[in-house]
Amino acid sequence: MHPADEIRGEKSWDLKDKKIALCITGSIAAIESFHLCRELIRHGADVIPVMSETSTKILHPNTMEFASGRKPVLELGGQVEHVKICRNVDLILIAPCTANTISKIATGVADNALTSCVLVAEGSGVPILIAPAMHLSMYESPIIREHVDNLRKRGFTIIDPEIKGESARLAGKEKIIAYVKRTLNGKHLKGKRVLVIGGASMEYIDDIRFISNRSSGKMAISLATKAFEMGADVELWHGMVTERIPDYIPSRKFESVKDVFRIIERSKNFDFIIVCAALANYVPDKFDGKLPSDKDSLTLKLRKSPYVIEELRKLNPNGKVIAFKAEKERKDIEKKALDFLNKFNLDLVVANTLQAFGSEKSEIWIVSRRETFYLKGNKKTLAEKILLKLREL
Ligand SMILES: Cc1cc2nc3c(=O)[nH]c(=O)nc-3n(C[C@H](O)[C@H](O)[C@H](O)COP(=O)(O)O)c2cc1C
Known part of the structure; x- marks a missing residue:
């Protein structure tokens, strides 16, 4: 050989x-x-x-x-x-x-x-x-x-x-x-405009400290690069990520959920919007300057933040909105994903468990109104399977 x-x-x-x-x-x-x-x-x-x-x-x-x-x-x-x-x-x-x-x-x-x-x-x-x-x-x-x-x-x-x-x-x-x-x-998504929103949001509690999460952005970057390879005009909006974003993928950085709301009008330019970002559900009231470091205890007050996907759905009545949903465990995951899909009138929900955070591999449930697909594998392969499903929507 x-x-x-x-x-x-x-x-x-x-x-x-x-x-x-x-x-x-x-x-x-x-x-x-x-x-x-x-x-x-x-x-x-x-x-x-x-x-x-x-x-x-x-x-x-x-x-x-x-x-x-x-x-x-x-x-x-x-x-x-x-x-x-x-x-x-x-x-x-x-x-x-x-x-x-x-x-x-x-x-x-x-x-x-x-x-x-x-x-x-x-x-x-x-x-x-x-x-x-x-x-x-x-x-x-x-x-x-x-x-x-x-x-x-x-x-x-x-x-x-x-x-x-x-x-x-x-x-x-x-x-x-x-x-x-x-x-x-590139024939699969040729001419389609795909927006991927990924990574972790950062919510500042004072000028230098923030609350965030363990999302690595791997799935979002895999989806964006695969969508590019499949012919889409793709854009990535990302929060904090631990992976390098390829320079051929047009991208915009955001920090807080508020930042996403500042650019959300631009989502109207896309046929498919995939939200796999881990965005804060509760945000603190930001303290100007630096919170004292010498107190015995400190209480932070968090307020419920508005849902990005709710606004995306409102702004894009004809676009397809796909969201990821992380659950603690596999039990009832399909049902929870379907409830989530119905609650926000989404076109597809990709459910995964917390094991997916930061890892190369993941198991996912792709849930639509009609059916559920269960898949396991590395994030690049899963990204391709998810994107192929978009064409059926
Ligand atoms: C060591 C070396 C490095 C070169 N690097 C380049 C280069 O990076 N880009 C370029 O346009 N020409 C470069 N050249 C000049 C080309 O080799 C030269 O224009 C040659 O006619 C190109 O022929 P080709 O286009 O048929 O290969 C280099 C020449 C040498 C000797």
Whole structure:
């Protein structure tokens, strides 16, 4: 067995049976293409490397043959590989893409196997993703800007580089993989606007102390990233989270329930609103400054806070509102979820137990008016199952 086959599907089978031409050009970021290739394979893809001559001076073709299990396409030959391969792949990913290759593709130059491959793919309707990498001054030059804009208009997807200091760095592999999945599997929620509200609220008792909870935001981030991969235009509103939020997910931070109410009107822009945030049910009257630290005891007065989901339902009579409900234990959980659904006239309730807080795995009950589905697994898998259910609403 080739080493590439040993890792295939290690992380997911989201790219199973997908053939991807990974086109590598002469940027120093070509050294990342080895890991990018392996990551694509870990998600089930079959990767065919196509390399420009300059890239082979930075990254040896043997390395890419080892990474992919396939001989890289290096030049135009009598076998017309560029035609055979590039019209029959599911996707072309140019990562990294130099200023030089961007300019060639923008103007239709086909003077090597890689640029010929891209031209064949474009003419055959194969989706093309470009992840540029170069010095910032090159990326900001008017001609490259113009070429990038034109390529977008021609239907190419540009995976924006990460601007750091003087560099327009190749996007991270997590972001590139998310774009690949969105391009290949994005039909499920294409054109749908999804708002996810997650994480823990923070209610200040004085200027520096607050009451919060153990919600990690993992489920919300999993839902937002999966919705992105499934083609949705997604936004994440989040309170305190312990997980990193991917930079390709547009997000807004809130602290208190009051903050959520300040932006809640914006929820009207969405088709689906998923609330998996742990929001305070009771909030303290905030003390200005710092509460004394030398008292024997201190009494805090908490007031019932308004329900965010009630307001979301009111503002979005035609949108679908989905809420998570945490229960202490499994007993009667389905019935409690259904009561909750009816009380707030929700479209779906996802019930879970307190074990879900902060953990990678969870068990959930997806409760609608018609039926209940019980599922167990890691939060990413559960996120996908929940999002697939939305389409039935
Ligand atoms: C070590 C090294 C690193 C380079 N890094 C980049 C880069 O990050 N981005 C870029 O646009 N060009 C970079 N270049 C310049 C390109 O290699 C050069 O423009 C070349 O003509 C690109 O050919 P290709 O687009 O066919 O691969 C680099 C060159 C060298 C020698």
